[in-house]
Amino acid sequence: MLDKIGIAKRIAKEIKDGSYINLGIGIPTLVANYIPEKINVVLQSENGLLGIGPFPSEEQVDADLINAGKQTVSMTPGSALFSSAESFAMIRGGHVDLTILGAMEVSENGDLANWKIPGKMVKGMGGAMDLVASADNIIVAMQHTSRSGDSKLLKKCSLPITGLSCVKKIVTNMAVLDILPTGGFQLLERAPGVSVDDIKAATQGKLHVPDNVPEMTF
Amino acid sequence: MLDKIGIAKRIAKEIKDGSYINLGIGIPTLVANYIPEKINVVLQSENGLLGIGPFPSEEQVDADLINAGKQTVSMTPGSALFSSAESFAMIRGGHVDLTILGAMEVSENGDLANWKIPGKMVKGMGGAMDLVASADNIIVAMQHTSRSGDSKLLKKCSLPITGLSCVKKIVTNMAVLDILPTGGFQLLERAPGVSVDDIKAATQGKLHVPDNVPEMTF
Amino acid sequence: MIDKVVDNAATAIKDIHENAVLMLGGFGLCGIPENSIQALLKQGTKGLTCISNNAGVDDFGIGLLLKTRQVKKMISSYVGENAEFERQLLAGELEVDLLPQGTLAERIRAGGAGIPAFYTPAGYGTEVAEGKETREFNGKMHLLESWLLADYSLVKAWKGDTEGNLIYKGTARNFNPMMAAAGKITIAEVEELVPAGELDPNTIHTPGIYVQRIFQGKAYEKRIEQRTVSSPS
Amino acid sequence: MIDKVVDNAATAIKDIHENAVLMLGGFGLCGIPENSIQALLKQGTKGLTCISNNAGVDDFGIGLLLKTRQVKKMISSYVGENAEFERQLLAGELEVDLLPQGTLAERIRAGGAGIPAFYTPAGYGTEVAEGKETREFNGKMHLLESWLLADYSLVKAWKGDTEGNLIYKGTARNFNPMMAAAGKITIAEVEELVPAGELDPNTIHTPGIYVQRIFQGKAYEKRIEQRTVSSPS
Numbered sequence: 012m013l014d015k016i017g018i019a020k021r022i023a024k025e026i027k028d029g030s031y032i033n034l035g036i037g038i039p040t041l042v043a044n045y046i047p048e049k050i051n052v053v054l055q056s057e058n059g060l061l062g063i064g065p066f067p068s069e070e071q072v073d074a075d076l077i078n079a080g081k082q083t084v085s086m087t088p089g090s091a092l093f094s095s096a097e098s099f100a101m102i103r104g105g106h107v108d109l110t111i112l113g114a115m116e117v118s119e120n121g122d123l124a125n126w127k128i129p130g131k132m133v134k135g136m137g138g139a140m141d142l143v144a145s146a147d148n149i150i151v152a153m154q155h156t157s158r159s160g161d162s163k164l165l166k167k168c169s170l171p172i173t174g175l176s177c178v179k180k181i182v183t184n185m186a187v188l189d190i191l192p193t194g195g196f197q198l199l200e201r202a203p204g205v206s207v208d209d210i211k212a213a214t215q216g217k218l219h220v221p222d223n224v225p226e227m228t229f
Numbered sequence: 230m231l232d233k234i235g236i237a238k239r240i241a242k243e244i245k246d247g248s249y250i251n252l253g254i255g256i257p258t259l260v261a262n263y264i265p266e267k268i269n270v271v272l273q274s275e276n277g278l279l280g281i282g283p284f285p286s287e288e289q290v291d292a293d294l295i296n297a298g299k300q301t302v303s304m305t306p307g308s309a310l311f312s313s314a315e316s317f318a319m320i321r322g323g324h325v326d327l328t329i330l331g332a333m334e335v336s337e338n339g340d341l342a343n344w345k346i347p348g349k350m351v352k353g354m355g356g357a358m359d360l361v362a363s364a365d366n367i368i369v370a371m372q373h374t375s376r377s378g379d380s381k382l383l384k385k386c387s388l389p390i391t392g393l394s395c396v397k398k399i400v401t402n403m404a405v406l407d408i409l410p411t412g413g414f415q416l417l418e419r420a421p422g423v424s425v426d427d428i429k430a431a432t433q434g435k436l437h438v439p440d441n442v443p444e445m446t447f
Numbered sequence: 448m449i450d451k452v453v454d455n456a457a458t459a460i461k462d463i464h465e466n467a468v469l470m471l472g473g474f475g476l477c478g479i480p481e482n483s484i485q486a487l488l489k490q491g492t493k494g495l496t497c498i499s500n501n502a503g504v505d506d507f508g509i510g511l512l513l514k515t516r517q518v519k520k521m522i523s524s525y526v527g528e529n530a531e532f533e534r535q536l537l538a539g540e541l542e543v544d545l546l547p548q549g550t551l552a553e554r555i556r557a558g559g560a561g562i563p564a565f566y567t568p569a570g571y572g573t574e575v576a577e578g579k580e581t582r583e584f585n586g587k588m589h590l591l592e593s594w595l596l597a598d599y600s601l602v603k604a605w606k607g608d609t610e611g612n613l614i615y616k617g618t619a620r621n622f623n624p625m626m627a628a629a630g631k632i633t634i635a636e637v638e639e640l641v642p643a644g645e646l647d648p649n650t651i652h653t654p655g656i657y658v659q660r661i662f663q664g665k666a667y668e669k670r671i672e673q674r675t676v677s678s679p680s
Numbered sequence: 681m682i683d684k685v686v687d688n689a690a691t692a693i694k695d696i697h698e699n700a701v702l703m704l705g706g707f708g709l710c711g712i713p714e715n716s717i718q719a720l721l722k723q724g725t726k727g728l729t730c731i732s733n734n735a736g737v738d739d740f741g742i743g744l745l746l747k748t749r750q751v752k753k754m755i756s757s758y759v760g761e762n763a764e765f766e767r768q769l770l771a772g773e774l775e776v777d778l779l780p781q782g783t784l785a786e787r788i789r790a791g792g793a794g795i796p797a798f799y800t801p802a803g804y805g806t807e808v809a810e811g812k813e814t815r816e817f818n819g820k821m822h823l824l825e826s827w828l829l830a831d832y833s834l835v836k837a838w839k840g841d842t843e844g845n846l847i848y849k850g851t852a853r854n855f856n857p858m859m860a861a862a863g864k865i866t867i868a869e870v871e872e873l874v875p876a877g878e879l880d881p882n883t884i885h886t887p888g889i890y891v892q893r894i895f896q897g898k899a900y901e902k903r904i905e906q907r908t909v910s911s912p913s
Contacts, residue, residue, distance in 0.1 A: 028682055029682030031889050051682070053843070053888070053889070055889070056618070057548065057549075058474040058475075058477070058618050058621050059474075059618045059620050059621050060617075060618050060881075061887050061888065061889055062843075062881070065677050066675045066676050066677040067676060067677065068676060068677055069676050072671070072674060072676060073617060074476075074477065074669035074670070074671050075477060075478065075605075075616045075617035075618065075619040075669070076617040076618055077474070077475065077477050077618055077671075077672075077673070078618075079474075080673060081474075081475040081476075081477070081672040081673045082673040082674075082675040083671060083673065083674055083675050083676070084675075086881055088875075088876045088877025089841055089842065089843035089845060089876025089877055089879075089888065090881045091843075091845050091881050091884040091887035091888060091889075092617060092618065092620060092881045092882050092884070093620065093884075093887055094552075094620050094621065094622070094623070094624045094625060094652075095474065095500070095548070095549075095552040095621045095622050095625070096552040096553060096555070096556040096624070096625050097887070098549075098552070099548065099549030099552050099553060099793075100553075100789075100792060100793030100794065100861065101861075101887070101889055101890075102549060102794075103549055103553075103567065103568070103569070103793055103794030103795070104791075104792050104793050104794035104861060105794060106792075106861070106889050106890060107889070122572075127574075132527075132533050132536070132537070133545065134525055134526055134527030135523060135524050135525035135526050135527065135545045136524065136525070136545060136547055136548070136575075137524050137525040137547075137548050138524070138547065138548035138549060139547075140547035140549075140550075140569045140570045140573060140575060141547045141548060141549030141550065141567075141569040144547075144567075144568040144569040144570065144571060145549075145568060145569065145794055171573065171574055172572055172573045172574075173573065174571075174572065174573065175571065175572035246449055247449030249656050269449070271610070271655070271656070273656070274851070275781065275782075276707040276708075276710070276851050276854050277707075277851045277853050277854050278648075278850075278851050279654050279655065279656055280610075280648070283910050284908045284909050284910040285909060285910065286909060286910055287909050290904070290907065290909060291850060292709075292710065292902035292903070292904050293710060293711065293838075293849045293850035293851065293852040293902070294850040294851055295707070295708065295710050295851055295904075295905075295906070296851075297707075298906060299707075299708040299709075299710070299905040299906045300906040300908040301904060301906065301907055301908050301909070302908070304648055306642075306643045306644025307608055307609065307610035307612060307643025307644055307646075307655065308648045309610075309612050309648050309651040309654035309655060309656075310648045310649050310651070310850060310851065310853060311651075311654055311853065312785075312853050312854065312855070312856070312857045312858060312885075313707065313733070313781070313782075313785040313854045313855050313858070314785040314786060314788070314789040314857070314858050315654070316782075316785070317560075317781065317782030317785050317786060318556075318559060318560030318561065318628065318786075319628075319654070319656055319657075320561075320782060321560055321561030321562070321782055321786075321800065321801070321802065322558075322559050322560050322561035322628060323561060324559075324628070324656050324657060325656070340805075345807075350760075350766050350769070350770070351778065352758055352759055352760030353756060353757050353758035353759050353760065353778045354757060354758070354778060354779075354780055354781070354808070355757050355758040355780075355781050356757070356780065356781035356782060357780075358780035358782075358783075358802045358803045358806060358808060359780045359781060359782030359783065359800075359802040362780075362800075362801040362802040362803065362804060363561055363782075363801060363802065389806065389807055390805055390806045390807075391806060392804075392805065392806065393804065393805035553793075553795070557798075560786075561800070561801070562786070562798050562799060562800060563799050563817035563818065563820075563822060564798070564799045564815075564817060565790070565795050565797065565798035565799070566795060566796050566797045566798070567794070567795060568794070582797075584796035584797060584826075585796065587796075589796060593817075614882070615882075616882060617882070649847075649848075649849060649850070649883075650882075650883045
């Protein structure tokens with residue numbers, strides 16, 4: 012089983028040199044810490060910044076420079092600032108190469124639910140619906156099951172949808188899986204100490220299991 | 230009869246303090262020279278400038294600073310530069326208070342034709358269609374008749390239309406006229422030396438003539 | 448010459464009437480019109496519809512106007528940091544429209560730009576699509592979304608000049624430029640107000656044509672929601 | 681690290697193929713990609729569709745590519761300064777689509793911004809409306825217009841950095857920023873190429889994400905169409 016950092020580390024391996032990436036709040040934000048040094052990427056913040064740098068020092072903290080999670084940040088050399096309309100023009104126009112975000116549920120045809128739980132206070136979708144409707148390449152970071160052991164990789168999402176058929180790849184605490192273009196979860200890798208049977212038991216949606224399912228390496 | 234400068238001078242009297250104005254090529258451009266000194270206006274150039282100044286001195290000429298007529302210009306203090314999309318956002322969004330442009334024909338319901346003569350080389354509409362479709366207040370500068378004496382203030386335009394029901398006021402070499410909301414040319418003023426009968430003879434569209442038609446003053 | 452400069456926030460917002468539709472710039476508490484919000488609080492105008500990406504926190508930003516029950520309706524993309532907001536929403540005292548953030552930004556941009564409607568893929572197949580026209584373009588489904596306009600837009604900039612030209616700083620730009628263009632009356636508060644001609648025309652984010660009133664703000668608190676720092680390594 | 685910087689215009693445009701759809705920045709001869717046009721001329725690529733507000737003059741700008749018959753189609757708003765253009769058009773050798781300038785600018789902006797279609801009032805009731813869907817909003821008729829995209833966008837900026845960030849100067853900005861966003865491959869030529877970090881992030885007009893290749897241009901002629909000067913008074 013992976014912890015949150017493990018999930019972030021595994022996702023970091025998917026990142027290609029020269030990419031522009033939007034990282035959601037939570038585990039996705041952690042991914043930035045594990046991108047190999049030889050790889051150069053530019054992080055996009057939907058509130059209007061390309062080139063998110065590390066958290067600032069105490070002296071550098073600037074209330075006018077935050078990320079989409081409202082955390083104070085710094086800027087990398089070569090960064091650019093812009094409006095929210097321009098930011099979502101970038102996103103909607105397909106200029107961001109990779110979007111990494113969290114999920115509550117994913118269905119076997121790639122539907123994503125991550126914004127609303129009926130009966131609970133609705134905080135809003137923020138930029139998630141724009142991101143998932145627009146990005147060509149979406150990787151989801153999530154727990155494979157709920158605390159009570161119910162699968163979150165489903166035939167059909169039970170929660171309100173954020174976007175249809177948008178997820179390409181999923182990294183959970185148990186496995187790495189692709190969504191097949193024809194539907195279904197294609198199992199690619201097992202987390203250390205997790206068996207194929209564990210994954211089968213934890214996956215409600217249609218799971219394609221190849222003969223050989225390697226353990227993740229980092 | 231007014232010459233071009235006379236038409237420009239008369240239009241200049243219509244300009245209100247604090248207005249943002251787009252001036253078309255030709256007579257409209259001349260209007261800028263006759264705006265009273267106590268009145269402050271900002272001239273918009275649809276290629277991306279608010280605050281057109283006078284022509285530059287020889288030393289100030291900058292190929293990167295032109296107006297929509299491709300003439301080298303200067304900038305007034307407090308000017309702003311922007312893209313063509315932003316420029317037409319301003320125009321389409323109704324932020325420009327007054328548009329002054331030339332016309333080949335105007336119809337009694339305010340249709341304007343000024344971009345194309347069938348059989349002649351078509352140069353294009355440039356920004357004219359955007360301006361006339363968007364501006365609340367359009368003043369047209371034009372000759373009342375063609376060289377052969379045919380009226381250009383018509384029941385219906387014979388030339389291809391630039392915009393429907395868009396003209397509010399017309400200043401010709403012979404008269405000042407409003408387009409009535411219900412249709413028809415409302416005669417307001419005569420040019421020096423021009424009689425009401427001259428104007429009647431030169432106007433093909435429906436002309437409303439009040440009892441008293443004062444001569445223009447400047 | 449018509450002067451856009453007003454003395455202070457109270458004068459600038461004086462004619463904002465009950466049930467007015469407002470746009471308020473900012474993302475979280477970053478780039479919000481602090482002075483205008485304080486003045487509205489003092490003026491007590493009620494029944495406001497507030498179009499703003501967020502709803503502030505309990506004791507700052509739009510949260511202040513929620514507490515005094517001056518807000519009738521919020522149009523936002525994310526409203527999660529506010530307990531009083533939650534209470535009013537659950538009690539049915541507050542209307543809330545939640546929109547995808549990019550759709551919100553683009554609808555406001557469309558309002559300023561005279562585009563009454565446009566198509567976006569965001570929200571297709573979700574609750575957001577309910578009651579909306581859909582249409583396929585290039586094999587992908589889209590929703591028809593309409594422009595948003597406001598009676599008054601309240602924006603905050605870093606620098607401004609007497610012509611109303613504005614320059615924002617850092618990520619405090621966010622929704623401010625589009626809102627400046629989408630307000631019938633746009634009221635800009637700035638940290639530094641300079642005479643016309645002092646700002647480089649090439650660096651202006653909001654051309655003055657969009658701004659009807661401008662004033663020099665004061666006592667900016669610029670509260671930080673998540674103060675995250677790197678420990679020196 | 682993937683390097684966006686290329687040596688010169690010839691390298692930058694090398695893979696532009698026959699029948700490619702290009703966008704070329706500029707208004708008149710102001711802000712046009714002079715170096716890229718010269719390189720295209722030398723490369724001789726034919727069958728080009730050129731989306732550009734104007735078509736240059738007989739011996740400069742896109743006019744050069746017209747003379748060598750490399751242009752199959754022009755999509756522009758105003759094409760009036762070019763005798764060779766007129767000859768080819770009347771002889772049926774050149775296709776021309778004329779669009780209202782604001783519609784052209786907004787269709788390009790929509791292409792970059794992922795908006796497949798939008799409504800504008802410009803052109804309603806005119807020849808431009810032929811074959812287009814119309815719709816009333818708020819008592820006013822509008823046309824449905826679709827986005828424009830390009831295989832390659834050729835833009836010209838004043839300053840650029842190695843990340844592809846661009847700053848334009850004066851009215852040379854015009855169509856360049858929207859085109860930079862609407863090209864599958866955007867090639868930027870700049871008067872001054874600086875290392876990443878030298879440009880103020882707050883003053884950038886085109887964020888580097890839109891630019892795939894950048895090079896330092898040379899020998900800019902910056903021809904002036906209408907040299908108008910004030911006589912000293």
